[in-house]
Amino acid sequence: MKPMKRIILLLSFFLAIAVAAAGYWFAEGMSLRPADAQDAATRQHRPETAIPVVLAQAKRMTLPVSFSTIGTIQPVASIAVTAQVSGTVSRVAVADGAQVKQGDVLIELDARLIDTQIAQAEATVAKDEANIAKAQRDLGRINHLLASKVETLENAADAQTTLDLAKATLASDQAGLNNLRIQREYYTIHAPVTGRIGTVPVKPGSTIVDGAQASPIVTINVFEPIYVAVGIPQRMVADLAQDKAQGVAKISLTVPGRNDKLEGPVTAIDNAANTATGLVTAYASILNAPEVLWPGEILNVDVIFRDEPDALAVPNQAIQTNPQGSFVYAVDTSQHAHVKPVVIDRTLNGMTVIASGLNEGDNVVTDGQLLLSNGALVSTKQAMGE
Template sequence: MKYVWLLLLVAVVGLAAYFKDVTLAQWAKLTGAPPAAETAKGPPPRPAVPVVVTPVRTKTMPVEFRSLGTVQTESTVSVKVRVESVVEKVLVADGSFVKAGDVLVELDKRQIDAQIEQALASIKRDEAQIEQAKRNDERSTELAQRGVTSRVTADDARTAASVAMANKAADEALLKNLQLQRTFHTITAPISGRVGVIAVRPGTFLRNADANSIIATINQIDPIYVAIAVPQEMFAQIMDSMRSGSAQVELTVPGTDKPISGPVFMVDNTVDNTTGLITVRSRVPNADAVIWPGQVAQARLILREEPNAVVVPNEAVQTSQAGPYVYVVEANKARLRRVKVSRVVAGETVVASGLKAGEVVITDGHLRVTEGATLAATPDKRMTERVSEGETIE
């Protein structure tokens, strides 16, 4: 009996081992899991990460600062009336272009003309009185020498002649003043430029002391100023560039892609202590009136051109708490590289240190990339297009 139980125990253990092997094999077959022997060998190699890459290039890049630029007039003149009169004619339309000396408004001259005639008549009267006073002076002097009349009478006659001449001089000065006042009745443009709204119409009574004495405002728009505020730290660079003649401001015309530019001719004489900014002005041509006073548009201050600058697309540079970095492709592996960024210009980043021309960096696919990851690299289409257009990679 003892041997019977021992045989039954051996049989049960053998069946259990058989069914265990069958069950594990079937489970591996159903789930696709590798056998235990294979699992012990370690995880399978990770697949290559698909990325887009581009080579690091060197090219001439501008040293610039981008900000909003404000269009300002070189000269603004408010044309005011200087005499009291009534508007007779308005000879310019609202918003028209005028040249210096063009007649804008004619005022009624009848009153001033009458005053001028009165002054002319007074001068003629003074001339007649002078002639009479001279004759009296000569007669009194002769009689005084002969002792017929007193010396006082002769002196009075001489004084009367001097007074008559002084009266004539005063009336001549009055005439000059009236003639000058008459020129104020013809209001002309002091500068060339664009007129705003004409504030008067025929029949309007004007006085130089009234608030409505401003007839129109003229803005000179060619050439025109572009002002841009830059950080005070750039002051030394700006002055160096102005001395070398390379400093200029480029403005993108609002509503278009057309740029216009002009040299920097002045830097403001003080820094705004609330913002730490200093204003730089450029004079740009505007013969076609493509920009208008008061407009705000994208502008850039170009200080100089830097040859052989190391550049990569903006997408290649990533940022972490430790600073900017890129992934460089070495032997089809990703290598993290810390870089120092100098500036960003028109979609490209100028790298001050950390890269050299000819190295290959990742521009797309960073999310799945880690240090040492195997890469499946595809060239950046933009670089392919540049090369096809004749651009060289240095």
């Protein structure tokens, strides 16, 4: 019986401890409930905290109707200079990459042979002129004697024929001399246009040939003015052509490595779309003095169709996105921010043009959106840098 009594006593002891602990925790819980209720009530009546934001106003302004794309710099003309006669190069008068003016000497060919031929032809012409002079004297003498009936009409006719033949010979030989002189000009190769040459592949002693299969001696690119070629989507071509006809379409770009802005009018639109890309190439002519644009460069450009004088725009920072699309936080007169879906027309120069969803004068949040929710109270703070 003693072990059983001991077990009963132990169970009674632990049961008493459990009852005491439960009573303690119940008493503690009851004592805390009024305080918790008081804190909840305090939180419920606590003033709403305003979230600091930066605001901007939706404004009407003149902004271009444009789109950004990639443009390629192309020379207005690229002239491949070839030889018109075959020969050996005796002198290269320009350095690789040199700027040349129209008429500048580029290359000279060995002209000793043709110079000799010209000298021979000049001597022949001089001989012909002497023969004509003699024939004229003979004819004059015969005509004088004919009046005295010392000479016959037959001799006079023969003298006239001799003179005519001498004149014809002179004309033929003079034409040959003129041809040689023209050929001689081809031995000095001049720049046909003003521009910049590339590398010169021939050197003194090189042999060059003429004809359709001849390789270019040098290529001259015209840098001033210069073309910017841009691929235009087919849906925009008609609008661009109309604005070009009105003289308002242009292309603008920033020179690489500089802050210079260059722009020029759209001067030509190609007459067919590229079958590989579906784009139609448009060209703008841009003044390029000094030479800051080089053929082959690929640049970011803006194709400007025209200026829209009454575009409704907000800063780009105001635009937010969610799965439903673009929206802004618009702040009402009670300083509460509300989500407003917007339809974007285009973005340029740090501004977003709004097609619908906002009115002129609406205040929109441009900084602080991460802490906002629909209907949140806001306070205005000053933007950095202001």
